Amino acid sequence: MIAQDIEQVLISEEELQEKVLELGATLTEEYREKFPLAIGVLKGALPFMSDLIKRIDTYIELDFMDVSSYGNATVSSGEVKIVKDLNTSVEGRDVLIIEDIIDSGKTLNYLVELFKYRKANSIKIVTLLDKPTGRKVDLKADYVGFDVPDAFVVGYGLDYAEKYRNLPYIGVLKKEIYSF
Ligand SMILES: O=P(O)(O)OC[C@H]1O[C@H](OP(=O)(O)OP(=O)(O)O)[C@H](O)[C@@H]1O
Numbered sequence: 677m678i679a680q681d682i683e684q685v686l687i688s689e690e691e692l693q694e695k696v697l698e699l700g701a702t703l704t705e706e707y708r709e710k711f712p713l714a715i716g717v718l719k720g721a722l723p724f725m726s727d728l729i730k731r732i733d734t735y736i737e738l739d740f741m742d743v744s745s746y747g748n749a750t751v752s753s754g755e756v757k758i759v760k761d762l763n764t765s766v767e768g769r770d771v772l773i774i775e776d777i778i779d780s781g782k783t784l785n786y787l788v789e790l791f792k793y794r795k796a797n798s799i800k801i802v803t804l805l806d807k808p809t810g811r812k813v814d815l816k817a818d819y820v821g822f823d824v825p826d827a828f829v830v831g832y833g834l835d836y837a838e839k840y841r842n843l844p845y846i847g848v849l850k851k852e853i854y855s856f
């Protein structure tokens with residue numbers, strides 16, 4: 677049972693699902709007349725994206741980008757690596773980036789600049805979690821599910837050393853699990 681490693685549940689499964697419904701309704705209105713390209717940032721955004729897109733009731737196209745700046749560390753290296761690029765061109769498209777968390781902001785800052793350079797028509801960000809205290813670059817999401825405190829959170833896509841992504845809620849690990 678991986679739940680035994682959790683010290684505290686910060687956001688329950690029910691709260692997550694309720695927020696996903698709310699964000700889905702907002703995005704349905706935002707993109708009603710458009711055909712946005714929804715870009716999931718792997719791997720963390722996977723569970724959130726999977727739930728969210730089912731609540732967006734308009735035509736959307738999906739694509740994925742795999743970038744990594746943390747490796748197995750809990751502090752961003754600051755260097756964003758493209759592990760997998762998009763299959764689709766963003767030129768002229770209304771791009772909706774779907775993320776699990778904004779912490780330093782470096783991952784999304786990099787992606788926003790990249791999609792601007794590639795001539796996207798518009799770029800919006802929806803993130804499940806925002807950790808404003810972690811910010812190292814000036815970056816704001818257009819849609820935020822929850823603000824989280826200055827702690828390393830796991831679950832619902834968020835990992836510690838690649839584990840815990842499959843927890844259905846957001847929590848904080850017991851101190852003895854972390855190796856820092
Ligand atoms: O705002 P930042 O400080 O850049 O941090 C946020 C990013 O870090 C995590 O991804 P990570 O690079 O660890 O890869 P993963 O999604 O595969 O876990 C998370 O999923 C975000 O993409």
Ligand SMILES: Nc1nc2[nH]cnc2c(=O)[nH]1
Pocket residue numbers: 746777778779780827828829830831834835836
């Ligand atoms: N799992 C996890 N990944 C992150 N990437 C950036 N911040 C975090 C965090 O708080 N938890």
Ligand SMILES: [Mg+2]
Pocket residue numbers: 717718719720721743776
């Ligand atoms: Mg990520």
